[in-house]
Amino acid sequence: MKLRVFLLGAALVASGNAIGATSFSEAAQRLDGEWRGADFVLRVDAKRAQASTAHDRPFEWQRFLVKEVTDGGVVFTIGTELFEAIMEADTLVLTGTNFRGERVLFRGAADVGETATEGAGLRGTAD
Numbered sequence: 372m373k374l375r376v377f378l379l380g381a382a383l384v385a386s387g388n389a390i391g392a393t394s395f396s397e398a399a400q401r402l403d404g405e406w407r408g409a410d411f412v413l414r415v416d417a418k419r420a421q422a423s424t425a426h427d428r429p430f431e432w433q434r435f436l437v438k439e440v441t442d443g444g445v446v447f448t449i450g451t452e453l454f455e456a457i458m459e460a461d462t463l464v465l466t467g468t469n470f471r472g473e474r475v476l477f478r479g480a481a482d483v484g485e486t487a488t489e490g491a492g493l494r495g496t497a498d
Contacts, residue, residue, distance in 0.1 A: 394440045402447070407476060411470075412425075422435035423449070433450035452468050455467070461478040462477055463476040
């Protein structure tokens with residue numbers, strides 16, 4: 372572990388801003404996909420630098436830009452709104468300028484109270 376930290380530090384000193392750019396793109400890739408919580412949806416398309424928080428308008432996208440990367444956290448904008456996310460595996464704790472408090476989101480989770488298999492059957496087939 373100490374060797375990994377040393378090598379990362381050496382690479383950071385040697386390459387200057389190149390590591391910063393890589394960490395921004397890596398953070399965007401980690402956020403990529405759909406995140407759902409009890410009352411909030413975050414959709415990120417990192418490849419196209421666009422995102423959406425409008426659960427009732429899933430095809431309305433705004434510009435997505437990573438502003439800062441910290442240990443386990445990312446600060447980013449969607450349109451004019453500023454967000455801070457603390458990331459763990461498939462969980463995201465999100466704060467933002469357009470709501471109070473924090474939202475806990477899960478990667479690609481089903482709606483609250485709905486299981487992933489509900490509604491999965493084909494119409495007109497016997498269960």
